[in-house]
């Protein structure tokens with residue numbers, strides 16, 4: 340039986356009529372109608388298969404049978420709220436906790452990444468009664484009002500709207516395009532000092548910091564990997580001021596980075612956030628999420644006297660699904676797969692960088708990888724239209740990829756964790772082909788070594804103080820090795 344109920348044009352018409360126009364669709368000129376999915380593949384109404392490089396929600400693979408079975412079996416038995424005792428809730432909390440440092444021991448189950456981050460802000464503000472929040476430039480933390488306020492990725496799109504006076508934006512710790520780059524002697528300290536300066540300014544104005552919030556690796560912000568040691572130093576400044584550190588793992592958690600289960604662990608064992616928020620992959624597509632914090636923060640929240648109740652959060656079906664997701668990650672060694680396949684993908688892409696002038700930077704951990712396209716490797720001019728072209732051409736090859744970052748020029752890989760070496764080979768082969776055609780059409784060529792070295796020495800003299808001239812040159816020299 341066809342999984343399509345309506346003719347595609349009818350679906351488009353009804354969507355236009357009844358769905359809010361700000362709910363955007365992929366490939367708006369020629370949207371894809373997906374009717375089925377399995378593993379790392381999605382199928383349209385005609386049975387055409389697409390390789391999915393973007394759906395990190397379908398973490399253990401679309402419609403994984405173990406997850407579907409766990410949900411269906413529990414749905415047949417019982418689904419109700421967490422005011423009744425139920426083993427799924429406590430067993431799931433115990434299993435999740437076992438993946439985290441001991442100090443993070445108290446869970447609140449909610450239903451979306453936005454709910455998790457909104458609750459994290461409430462916990463932080465209740466903790467010491469402080470109000471001010473520091474967020475990172477280009478960050479996205481969710482769609483509810485409190486989170487639009489701390490999401491420059493979103494509020495920068497609004498003109499004439501005043502930033503919430505309790506929200507302060509620190510520079511994104513982006514060592515490729517940011518304020519302090521890879522050639523800086525200590526970018527971690529330089530970026531952390533920016534946070535400290537903001538805290539000092541808040542104090543001067545009589546404010547008090549409640550929290551610093553950041554994704555452990557910025558995703559919408561352009562697949563940014565903060566320098567190691569940055570979070571430790573930020574946490575020190577923030578805690579000294581009575582605030583807490585919130586790590587948003589909504590996109591990047593659950594083994595995606597390969598070497599660790601949580602992306603904040605990339606910073607080192609000496610770093611433990613005060614709150615971790617989880618979402619997207621946690622339920623493999625089932626709407627659920629979680630906030631994990633310390634006993635101390637949870638007790639402070641309790642002391643307000645207000646009950647916390649959430650109708651759907653932590654229901655037995657969601658917990659059964661969450662448990663099944665954790666089981667599959669272990670059973671199929673998906674964290675190990677992310678490490679192996681992600682490493683292979685990055686190696687392949689690095690080779691492409693040596694060949695294609697449009698590729699400015701490759702960065703990633705495990706199956707979280709960014710390819711930043713630039714029109715000029717010295718000026719870092721974002722190749723935004725070119726990134727869109729790559730995505731549209733890939734769609735013709737039945738590969739789904741997206742572009743993000745403040746300039747929408749970073750190709751984003753975050754596929755289901757069952758992505759294979761062959762999938763990586765295929766995606767990179769197609770990208771190679773598309774970039775070759777694009778560069779031919781644009782007349783773009785890799786400059787020769789002499790030109791680059793001259794350009795670098797010119798730029799070293801003229802670059803503004805905060806710009807990292809030699810890093811840019813270093814980036815460009817990589818392809819000669």
Ligand SMILES: Cc1ncc(COP(=O)(O)O)c(C=O)c1O
Nearest residue numbers: 451452453479480481589590618
């Ligand atoms: C880092 C991050 N945090 C929070 C959210 C919000 O999650 P949700 O859309 O489930 O509310 C998102 C969604 O894209 C996200 O990327």
